[in-house]
Amino acid sequence: MRDVAIIGVSQTKFGELWDKSFRDLIVEAGITAIEDANVEGDELDAMYVGNMSAGLFVKQEHIASLIADHSGLAPIPCARVEAACASGGLALRNGIMAVASGYHDMVISAGVEKMTDVVDPTPAIATASDQEWEAQQGVTFPSLYAMMARRHMYEYGTTREQLAMVSVINHKNGAKNPLAQFPMEISVDAVLNSSIVADPLRLLDCSPVSDGAAAVILCPAEDAKKYTDTPIYVKASAQASGTIALHDRKNLTTIDSTVHASRNAYKMAGLEPKNIDLVEVHDCFSINGLLAVEDLGFVEKGKGGIAIEEGMTEIDGDIPVNPSGGLKARGHPLGATGIAQAAEIVWQLRGEAGKRQVDGAQTGMTHNIGGTGGTAAVHIFSN
Amino acid sequence: MRDVAIIGVSQTKFGELWDKSFRDLIVEAGITAIEDANVEGDELDAMYVGNMSAGLFVKQEHIASLIADHSGLAPIPCARVEAACASGGLALRNGIMAVASGYHDMVISAGVEKMTDVVDPTPAIATASDQEWEAQQGVTFPSLYAMMARRHMYEYGTTREQLAMVSVINHKNGAKNPLAQFPMEISVDAVLNSSIVADPLRLLDCSPVSDGAAAVILCPAEDAKKYTDTPIYVKASAQASGTIALHDRKNLTTIDSTVHASRNAYKMAGLEPKNIDLVEVHDCFSINGLLAVEDLGFVEKGKGGIAIEEGMTEIDGDIPVNPSGGLKARGHPLGATGIAQAAEIVWQLRGEAGKRQVDGAQTGMTHNIGGTGGTAAVHIFSN
Secondary structure, three states: OOOEEEEEEEEOOOEOOOOOOHHHHHHHHHHHHHHHOOOOHHHOOEEEEEOOOHHHHOOOOOHHHHHHHHHOOOOOOEEEEEEOEOHHHHHHHHHHHHHHOOOOOOEEEEEEEEOOOOOOOHHHHHOOOOOOOOHHHOOOHHHHHHHHHHHHHHHHOOOHHHHHHHHHHHHHHHOOOOOOOOOOOOOHHHHHOOOEEEOOEEHHHEOOOOEEEEEEEEEEHHHHHHOOOOOEEEEEEEEEEOOOOHHHOOOOOOOHHHHHHHHHHHHHHOOOHHHOOEEEOOOOEHHHHHHHHHHOOOOOOOOHHHHHHOOOOOOOOOOOEOOOOHHHHHOOOHHHHHHHHHHHHHHHHHOOOHHHOOOOOOEEEEEEEEOOOOEEEEEEEEO | OOOEEEEEEEEOOOEOOOOOOHHHHHHHHHHHHHHHOOOOHHHOOEEEEEOOOHHHHOOOOOHHHHHHHHHOOOOOOEEEEEEOEOHHHHHHHHHHHHHHOOOOOOEEEEEEEEOOOOOOOHHHHHOOOOOOOOHHHOOOHHHHHHHHHHHHHHHHOOOHHHHHHHHHHHHHHHOOOOOOOOOOOOOHHHHHOOOEEEOOEEHHHEOOOOEEEEEEEEEEHHHHHHOOOOOEEEEEEEEEEOOOOHHHOOOOOOOHHHHHHHHHHHHHHOOOHHHOOEEEOOOOEHHHHHHHHHHOOOOOOOOHHHHHHOOOOOOOOOOOEOOOOHHHHHOOOHHHHHHHHHHHHHHHHHOOOHHHOOOOOOEEEEEEEEOOOOEEEEEEEEO
């Protein structure tokens, strides 16, 4: 198995991008990543693209071929991989395997979602849950995560204010990220007084509906210095499945797939949680940002709320979480998120993260979730 | 890069399976493949599933997680890969890479589509073409392939009867396949007198709308004999992209992605067309069955019609094509087709194909197309 490095990254601005189409977004991300890697488009051997539901959002399947056509990448092999909101993480992982296996030498792994071309994105988003047992019964994603939040509050005494702090810290960081959808600070009071969505979750506990794309360029680690002075190395690429349906779980306060994927990632990298300098976690709802710091092993189960309240996850805390602003403030174009997380870690490990730079960051992690944890992808990178 | 072998295969009956759900079909295929491989479910390390559009057909994305949940495969990594009707071929290829890379030791690559739960599958199928430039303008897949057929007739003198022979031979073979959707023979007259769909293509030139699933079990070649006396070895796994939109092509009578993928496959395997004993080609429409024998290099461009008329592709011909019955007679549940093709080749190379057995088959090929050739996956196997 060959070691793999990242030599280029990109992210488009995330937001409600009315003036950019699906194909505009992915081509913009691709070209920017290629330029960042100092390579030519015809040096690419293969493409993987993460996308949850172009079929429902823009009535387009076969998007890998669309992209190959529109960007002139054909005849190289192009594939879409999908695992709901973890699609980007899987595009990254399959790109890594394609290089590790020796099948391909230079791969672009990208992610894209165009969510604002439909009147109501809720039915499309709901297809990440169990359609027959959850979505058809009227359950939405805010309500699924609300049940997890309520149970965590009941079992561990987690407070409403602690949940709000997840969003507050994300926005504090996101305010320093020019590519974020909502680059402004918010207060705990603002979260607590925002509209109720699914009790106890309010509007400012929820990540937004977003358009956007991101990309990374991968090559064998041994070749990386040919292209860049600052390659970032993939130390671990792990993925795990959980139950898609919430009622199939033993408990609601742990996401098993996060636990499995992260433990496999630590083992693969030969590292422990204490060795991670920063992490991009999947805070699609505030409760998921809180569960992540527990399930990834940064704090004991049940202690996430207190740790966040005490500043552990701030940029200058013990384990900086989501310096990018996370899904909440950077935005969450579903298939692009896992790749945008990796781009942020690369910028941080290169020391290029500007006002949101984590000092001395050398090892970073990404955590990307599909649905309520039916899929988790965890990656570890170092400079 | 590790060599890879197939140690187990399965296919459900293809057809309008009103009494079986999406999840029933994929679990049936999975269990049957696991039994065929003489392994236990908990020996599997990862799953890849090819599916074109569960989002539009059954309102379910995140199907890899759904399957992991419903079949008890969690926590192993499960991923959906999609490239329209070539999704199965890509699930196979990504499973092969996962084993070749050393990331996983035993992988199940499966494919599934449940197409008959919607009133009209046409809008979903059309998302395999360019939505903005083709589908939205009213172009359907029969009409796209009809243009290719008409042009081939114009340029090379291919006759209506020669096209009909593609379907006739498929049905002659499919009549001997108990898992086929339409296991009965048809005549040239029946094709020529069937309803017009898109001139010159008629109903019996077109593959049907189908439900079904198929699966293969992969492991490192060096371990294969632990599980079976008749492992089938993967000699090549290649994929290429073409333009998704027909108007972007230099000509309509060659599918470039088939040419690129097959040439890469021959090179990888160190073989030439003359070394292939049988092939499963992607005859979604009769013209595509004809283009395939030309673009895969079995006959010169333009000579496909005459070669088929003269019996080259019959089971006892120079290059037996689609002993299974192909997409036309076996059926075409989009995401399952690429895997079902591999299952047929495995049965043939094991000598287990019953009344449709190709005598002395030692090397077989599969050819799986997405859209009108936006994607092609070509695999070569030997015993």
